[in-house]
Amino acid sequence: MSPNIEGAVLFAELVRAGLKTICFCSVRKICELVLSYAQQHLRASDERLAGSITAYRGGLNATDRRRIERQLYDGSVRGVTATSTLELGVDIAALDAIVMVGFPGSVASLWQRAGRCGRAPDADALCFVVPYPSAIDQWVVRHPARVLSMPLEAAVVDIDNHHILGMHLLCAAAEEPLSAAAGDRELFGERRYDEALKALAAAERVIPIAENPGSWMAHPLVEGPAQGVNIRAIEPDLVRVVHRFRRRRSQPRIAEAIAGGGGGAEAAGEEEGEETIDEVERWRVYYEYFEGAVFLNQGRKFVVTSLDLGAGVALVAPTDVRYYTAACDSTSILVQQRLPLPAAPLAAKPDGAAAGTSAGGCEARFGRVRVRLAVRAYLKIWQTTGEAFEEVPLALPPKEYDTRACWIDLQPDAWPRRRRLVLTDRPSRKWVSGLGPGGVKRELQPAAPRAGPRVEEEAAAAAAEAADDDDEEEEELAIDLEAGLHAAAHALLAVTPLRLSCKPADLGCECEAFKERKLRSKRLLLFDRCVGGIGLTERVATAMPELLRSALELMTSCDCDDGCWLCVHSSVCTEYNACTSKKAAIAVIEGLLAAPPPPPPPL
Known part of the structure; x- marks a missing residue:
């Protein structure tokens, strides 16, 4: 049995038993896949339970994230599949069980995820790890005592990355002016500091203070720069995944009611609209959101109908195809x-x-x-067999x-x-x-x-060398x-x-x-x-x-x-x-x- 299916069934059975559960997955695609499998498993016996689980991952807008956190807290949602976004920074009480599909990648993450459940002093808790047939997962399975006794890995923070440093300097400048005289230049490194400020000034994000040479402040039109810092991704350019839909309105417009009929979608009480269902980094488009790509979102299957990298928009539509896609890069x-x-x-x-x-x-x-x-094509692969049956060319820059x-x-x-x-x-x-x-x-x-x-x-050279070394x-x-x-x-x-x-x-x-x-x-x-x-x-x-x-x-x-x-x-x-x-x-x-x-x- 696939570890994804095994983890999904285990997750579904814990929810069925009344245990509030988080199922951690390595990436967004696996998170959605495990949710889909778990919903299918629960739907066979109880449709209500199938609707009580959802996915929590990067790419969701802030409104959806807060809604899921609130529902998980009050019990209206009994379980979520999640990526590392639920590891830190979210306070969720009274969790009963944790399922990890695959070793999370570090000992620190292993303890952090396991510590999400059983926080009450007198509470019992369950924690499962479903390993993949991969090198790191099988090594962990073969050496459990060694893994549990290992010290936490070294954390990696690199302020040499100008993307990271620029965002932090802008947030600092919004609170208090940056000043070389105050030691900010030496604190961040002279070269890094100068390069980051030059880039921020060119983008009109910071301005110099004339009365105090060498000092900079955030541009007056920049409001709340901390809100614009994406803690889940470094790349600033995001692509919106937009679902355009047509649905029947709950009540027809007044003009339609007076007219009493007519032809077309308008007369039928239908309306067209769009909703942003995801926001992804631009690099992710090359692997998962190219034109023709099939992907899952909250357990629903979509296909990308068009992609405009210049505008940063991918248009998608619901689909029920029996295959998935993979990029050839x-x-x-x-x-x-x-x-x-x-x-x-x-x-x-x-x-x-x-x-x-x-x-x-x-x-x-x-x-x-x-x-x-470079991505030159993508493959269509049958869900049931994993066999690629068609290669479709792509023209992505x-x-x-x-x-x-x-x-x-x-x-x-x-x-x-x-x-x-x-x-x-x-x-x-x-x-x-x-x-x-x-x-x-x-x-x-x-x-x-x-x-x-x-x-x-x-x-010939190898033969000659071998002949010379006959005595060795x-x-x-x-x-x-x-x-x-x-x-x-x-x-x-x-x-x-x-x-x-x-x-x-x-x-x-x-x-x-x-x-x-x-x-x-x-x-x-x-x-x-x-x-x-x-x-x-x-x-x-x-x-x-x-x-x-x-x-x-x-x-x-x-x-x-x-x-x-x-x-x-x-x-x-x-x-x-x-x-x-x-x-x-x-x-x-x-x-x-x-x-x-x-x-x-x-x-």
Whole structure:
């Protein structure tokens, strides 16, 4: 049984038993899906109970959120499916049970969600975790005592993100003028402070104070800037999801009553209107709200009929189709600038020793990157079987944004002399069946094998080297290097939430298995999915050796042959987990950790 269905049934049965329950889900789509399953389960026996549960997630307007909170408090709503929006900042008393569909991503979130129920001193409470067949969830299931005894992960706050800093400076300027003389410039960092104020002044959000040079105040026309700060998303540009409808009016207009009839919708007492049912970040449109996309909202199914990115509006209509959709996207990453890491490490090993940035002979690097997201088509997938039956082309403009990343460049001498990695001569695309977001099954078209003079030269050089080293017994590993890097990145994403307060979906990895070969060296790269970055990759870079060891432990402890959902497959992989190899990933990480340290720089 799917964990989503299992969690939905458990949630529905707790509500049926009279227990006020929250069912936490990882993302909005799963939140709506679990609500739909739970309503179907309850509707079979009691329609009233099916109407007593709802969804609470990001994207709902403030009125709907307050209404659901009020109904949950007074008992008219007996249960909600929710994302992390109900973890913090909402006071809900007298909860009896918590269901978590999937490990929430961090130990801090695990305790926070579990602490939502049983707050009264004499109250009993239930807390369930329904694990996914993913690497992090299965690791938690196999090591429950270790997880419950682990310290809370380090919180990540990054004021280097100009989006975050600008919003906070505007709120501060509305309360009291910002002043360099008062030390505000040094407090926020001189360069960051100046850049953020320059951007706010260009947008006419702050103005200088003539009587006090170096001081700034919020523009008089800016009212309540704190109300405009979205605590659930960094990206300021939102897209409205609008449902246009036609419905029968409860009472006809006076002119219609006097006329006593006529033709058309007006005479029939019908009216047209529209309502905003969701507000989503612009990047989310590329995955879930493109034209033709099918999605759920409060248990109802809609299809996107048109999308206007310029106006920031997606028009939708109700539908009852028996399929769902998934975007076919590609991501490319360009490193723009290397940045220095802090001298003092930001992470510590479990034994208290400081964790450095050097993994064997390869040093973890950190810097600014530009991410380019392109969606060329989307798939229609049958709900019952998970089989894709149609690929529909899309013409969305590519989206580019700046963020931060950390990476390790694989150097030719990064492995010990007696262990040599040989890149197998394989097709650039293999026939593989991969599962991606939403459990989509996809077949990838094969291409011609790599061949040509360059390959022959490489083979001849390898043969000559082997002949010269006949007196040495050398261990030679023939692996698919791209598949190893892809799988190693997935393993790193799986173990990172155990050290940082984040979820695997907060970070992305680079996969170049199906792209043209680059002139630069191969690399293992993770990037922050948030615009501007929120400091995650900086923390990952400082803890890289320990994360590599944890990823290696995760893979070597799995009994599968060459990769599965318990080690190197990821439910958020945009390449549908194609071209991944656990054996190659183990060889890559072992090579990184065992390589001799780099020589010191010359004096």
